[in-house]
Each structure stands twice: as structure tokens, then as C-alpha cells.
Amino acid sequence: MPKPPHWELMIVWYFFLGGIAGGAYFTAAIADNFGGVRDRGVARAGYLLSLPLVAVCGLLLIADLGVPTRFLNMMRTLKVWDPMSIGAWIVGVFGLFTFVSAALSLSASPSRVALRRKIGLVGIFFGFFLASYTGVLLSNSAMPFWRDARLMGALFLASGASTGIAAITLVLFVSGGSAGDGWGKLKHADRYSMLVELLLLAALIAALGAAARPLVSGHFATLFWGGLIGLGLLLPLALDLLGTRARALGALAAALVLIGGFVLRYVVLMSVQA
DSSP states (O other): OOOOOOOOHHHHHHHHHHHHHHHHHHHHHHHHHHSOGGGHHHHHHHHHHHHHHHHHHHHHHHHHHSSHHHHHHHHHSOOTTOHHHHHHHHHHHHHHHHHHHHHHTTOOOHHHHHHHHHHHHHHHHHHHHHHHHHHHHHHTSSSTTTTTOTTHHHHHHHHHHHHHHHHHHHHHHHHTOTTSHHHHHHHHHHHHHHHHHHHHHHHHHHHHGGGGHHHHTSTTHHIIIIIIIIIIIIHHHHHHHHOTTOHHHHHHHHHHHHHHHHHHHHHHHHHHHO
């Protein structure tokens, strides 16, 4: 039987913040390119939010490697067979896109807005990749449960979208930007992303069958059913439906979505190592 990797909480945070960064960036890019003038606040918040999150991901990756120079060595050559090398490159390249997009979001110049939109359309693919690659990485490992979870990449992508939208929602609420039209569009988008996440979770559990036991009935079952399904998905959906015009309830729902996103990665990574 393969030996568990013994990943610690640092990697859970890396997976979690990377998902938010990717989700916030592609939400911003979509709002920037396909939304109206009133959606510019959403785009700006998403771009500005993704930059520090990617920076923290880079620091977490460097800290996990133990020796900072190992990260620089990884950036010298791309090894497609090495998941850590791919992760380092994605964080590095996506970091450049978030930096440029965040800087351009501070200007209202038509030429810079046009340039930002073009850059966002390219950067969105790196955002998708960062949000989903961790799930793909797990499903391609030799560990039982992980190796059978072929929908993990899609699940992490849906969770990244949901947590990214939720994070932007909280930023707008705290900064006073929740009065615009972008708020309502964000809440609608988050509902759909949570529904997709629920469907993918159900499909994943059904496909795994008995292999899903570490999640649904093992040591982490309470966190899975209570923290992820109940607190992180069903309750936010209920709050959004019941309080469509209550900004505070919308912000609370967004905070719960973030908690659910963290719990998802925690139980997936730690259940195999328990």
C-alpha cells in the first residue's frame, strides 16, 4: 500500500487560497469582458484580491519545500512529470497576470481598460488551471480514494469559482460596494456554482462507492456532512434564497461558503492521512 504523503495544514491553505485566487480572477475577467460599466467594481475587486492570494500561495509553496532556493530551481526548467514543478510554474505565471491586471484595474483610461481585458482573457485560463490542478493532482496519485476520484479536478474548479465569488462578495460588502448591480449578479453566479459543486460532490461519492468511506462515514464524516454539506453549501443557499435583498445575509452566506471551501480541501487531504 502506498505511503501517505503526510501533508500538513500549510498545503491545505495552499490549495484553499489558490482556489480562491483562481476563482476571483476568472470572475473578474468575465465581469470585465462581458459585463457592463456597473460591473467594473466586481472586476477591480477580483483582480486586486487575486494578487495577494497568489503571493501567499507562492510563500506557502516555498515554505513547504523547506529550502527557498528549491523554488528558484523549479522555475528554471518546467518538468511536466513533476507536480511540484507544474505548481511552481503556474503560481509564478499566474502571479504575473494578477500583478498586471491589478495594476491596470487602478486606471480608468480606455486604452488601459482594453489592454486589461485582453490580458484577463488569457490569464483566465491560468486561473482555471490553478483552481483545478490540485484536484487533478490528487486524482492522479497512487493513494486509494484519491486515485479513484476522477471528478476531483472539476469539483475543485467549482469550489474555486464559488469561493472566489464569495470572497469578492465579502470585499464589496466591507468596502461599501454591495449597492451596485454587480452584487446581485455575483449572488446569482454563486448560487449556480454551489449547485454545481453539490452535484459534483454527489456524483463523486456515487462513483467512489465504498472508497468514499473515509469521507462519508469515517473520522471526518462530521466535518464532511456538517461543515461542508450543511454549513458550507446548504445553509448559504438557503440564506441567499431567503434574504435576496438583505446584504448582511448575503455576506454571511459568502463567509459560510469560504468555510465550506476550506473544509472540502481539509477533509479530502487529511482523510487519507488519518
